[in-house]
Amino acid sequence: MSAAATMMLRTASKRCFMQAARLNTPSFTTSRMFSMKFLDSHEYIKVDGDIATVGISDHAQGQLGEVVYVEIPEIDEEVEKGDSFTNVESVKAASDVYAPVSGTIVEVNEDLDSSPEILNDDPEGKGWIAKIKMSDPSELDSDDLMDEEAYKKFLEESS
Amino acid sequence: MLRYSSISSTFRKLQRGMKCIRLHTNDAINHHHHHSTKPKVSYLDLQNSGLSAIERLCLEEALLRHDPLNRSWAIVGTHEPTEQMHLHNEDGKIRDNNSCLIILGIGGKPELLLDVDKVKKDNVLTVKRFSGGGTVVIDRNSLWTTFIGRTEDFPNVDPYPRSIMSWSANEIFDKVFQNMKYDTIHKSGKVLKKTMVVDAKSCGTAQDSGKTITYIANDDSSAGVDIPDFRLEENDYILGDRKMGGNAQAIVKGGWLHHTSFLFDYEDENMGYLTLPNKRPEYRGDRSHDDFLVKLKSVYGSDPDDDSAKRAFFYHVKCAAFDSFEMEEVLLKDAMKVVDNLGGMQAWFDGKCRTKVVDFE
Numbered sequence: 004m005s006a007a008a009t010m011m012l013r014t015a016s017k018r019c020f021m022q023a024a025r026l027n028t029p030s031f032t033t034s035r036m037f038s039m040k041f042l043d044s045h046e047y048i049k050v051d052g053d054i055a056t057v058g059i060s061d062h063a064q065g066q067l068g069e070v071v072y073v074e075i076p077e078i079d080e081e082v083e084k085g086d087s088f089t090n091v092e093s094v095k096a097a098s099d100v101y102a103p104v105s106g107t108i109v110e111v112n113e114d115l116d117s118s119p120e121i122l123n124d125d126p127e128g129k130g131w132i133a134k135i136k137m138s139d140p141s142e143l144d145s146d147d148l149m150d151e152e153a154y155k156k157f158l159e160e161s162s
Numbered sequence: 163m164l165r166y167s168s169i170s171s172t173f174r175k176l177q178r179g180m181k182c183i184r185l186h187t188n189d190a191i192n193h194h195h196h197h198s199t200k201p202k203v204s205y206l207d208l209q210n211s212g213l214s215a216i217e218r219l220c221l222e223e224a225l226l227r228h229d230p231l232n233r234s235w236a237i238v239g240t241h242e243p244t245e246q247m248h249l250h251n252e253d254g255k256i257r258d259n260n261s262c263l264i265i266l267g268i269g270g271k272p273e274l275l276l277d278v279d280k281v282k283k284d285n286v287l288t289v290k291r292f293s294g295g296g297t298v299v300i301d302r303n304s305l306w307t308t309f310i311g312r313t314e315d316f317p318n319v320d321p322y323p324r325s326i327m328s329w330s331a332n333e334i335f336d337k338v339f340q341n342m343k344y345d346t347i348h349k350s351g352k353v354l355k356k357t358m359v360v361d362a363k364s365c366g367t368a369q370d371s372g373k374t375i376t377y378i379a380n381d382d383s384s385a386g387v388d389i390p391d392f393r394l395e396e397n398d399y400i401l402g403d404r405k406m407g408g409n410a411q412a413i414v415k416g417g418w419l420h421h422t423s424f425l426f427d428y429e430d431e432n433m434g435y436l437t438l439p440n441k442r443p444e445y446r447g448d449r450s451h452d453d454f455l456v457k458l459k460s461v462y463g464s465d466p467d468d469d470s471a472k473r474a475f476f477y478h479v480k481c482a483a484f485d486s487f488e489m490e491e492v493l494l495k496d497a498m499k500v501v502d503n504l505g506g507m508q509a510w511f512d513g514k515c516r517t518k519v520v521d522f523e
Binding site: 067072 | 268269292293294295296323324326327412413415441
């Protein structure tokens with residue numbers, strides 16, 4: 004094999020190797036740029052790989068009023084898309100929180116037990132409720148999940 | 163003297179501009195306003211049903227979450243605190259105590275809300291219910307009302323706490339307590355009668371024009387009867403400045419539940435199981451339970467007896483409901499089919515039902 008051909012082969016191999024390495028990292032296993040999405044029941048979902056972070060929207064916390072209690076879900080609990088998996092209590096009302104996707108709860112926000120007000124202060128950041136390892140990532144493409152623009156429009160039309 | 167045939171129409175017209183005592187006739191219950199925008203609601207009367215308080219909570223949650231017909235409901239009744247019709251205590255968890263039942267909201271922490279030592283010593287059955295809200299002590303003198311609203315039936319009620327509270331106060335209980343007030347004034351005999359000349363342009367018919375009629379005004383200060391008015395204050399139903407009922411809600415996809423336990427009467431010593439909660443409404447201040455609560459019996463009386471007075475309360479709730487809803491009365495056995503579909507009351511209670519007995523051990 005000529006030196007030029009060898010060089011070309013090495014370059015091509017290196018490119019393939021780097022691409023293979025990139026494709027096999029977790030962030031590309033379910034590769035997508037996933038911004039926040041919302042259900043019409045006002046839960047949000049943020050995805051990183053196969054982990055979905057779930058909470059309630061800023062609109063929801065404003066409507067509920069002062070949150071006084073958040074039921075912390077159980078780790079390893081299996082949830083089905085559309086099922087209620089926990090609830091948030093505000094003054095007089097216990098409001099169900101629904102799973103936007105199916106999977107297993109792998110992490111919960113324990114801070115909400117002692118400081119439920121975090122959910123009012125920063126619902127879409129530090130006020131997250133649970134992280135779900137998705138069992139069916141294709142559920143992310145379902146029609147009931149709205150992007151931020153569509154959710155904003157939904158709120159305007161509902162008011 | 164008014165002719166009977168003109169009473170109802172004349173009083174309806176008078177009510178528009180003046181406050182009058184509302185006469186309750188059979189027409190008030192049986193006359194359905196055939197108005198297409200009225201929500202359809204199933205009405206369930208649990209007075210003398212035999213259901214315990216816990217069983218009622220189980221039934222309510224089942225109707226909210228699992229009614230295959232997705233109905234809206236209005237449910238009224240009283241209950242023996244702990245005498246179970248369906249639930250048995252084979253595992254020893256459901257204890258018999260016929261004095262009262264303590265019911266915490268779903269997030270209630272017994273150690274913060276109760277004198278736990280006293281509760282344990284007196285062996286008082288304590289449960290957490292599926293709805294939010296505070297702690298109530300229930301006995302056979304507690305009057306319950308529950309409304310389950312589906313958003314498709316109540317499009318103008320946002321499924322959020324404040325909206326639901328406002329709706330319940332404005333649409334139902336303002337009417338109920340106004341009519342209870344009028345009834346009490348009327349029964350006291352201390353009524354202020356006034357006369358007026360009928361003007362056919364504003365009231366009455368042409369043939370009544372020029373006639374002098376006598377009507378009863380609710381000018382209670384003149385009548386010497388002092389009955390505090392009902393209003394919604396923060397999240398409480400109050401009479402004057404005192405609370406007379408505990409409210410709680412549960413909100414699910416497509417609907418909501420709002421239930422209230424009213425204090426017709428209670429044993430003062432039972433309030434001793436409750437501590438002063440850390441989170442209190444502003445209007446309460448630091449008042450103890452005795453200074454903060456009021457018994458409906460002490461405001462409206464119990465003439466001729468307690469049972470009649472309780473029935474009168476539910477009568478007024480039913481009237482208000484018939485005014486606001488397109489009602490269909492349902493029997494308990496039909497409502498219980500929803501629970502039967504879940505495996506029966508015991509299976510539902512032991513399983514996914516969120517009302518649970520608090521174990522102090």
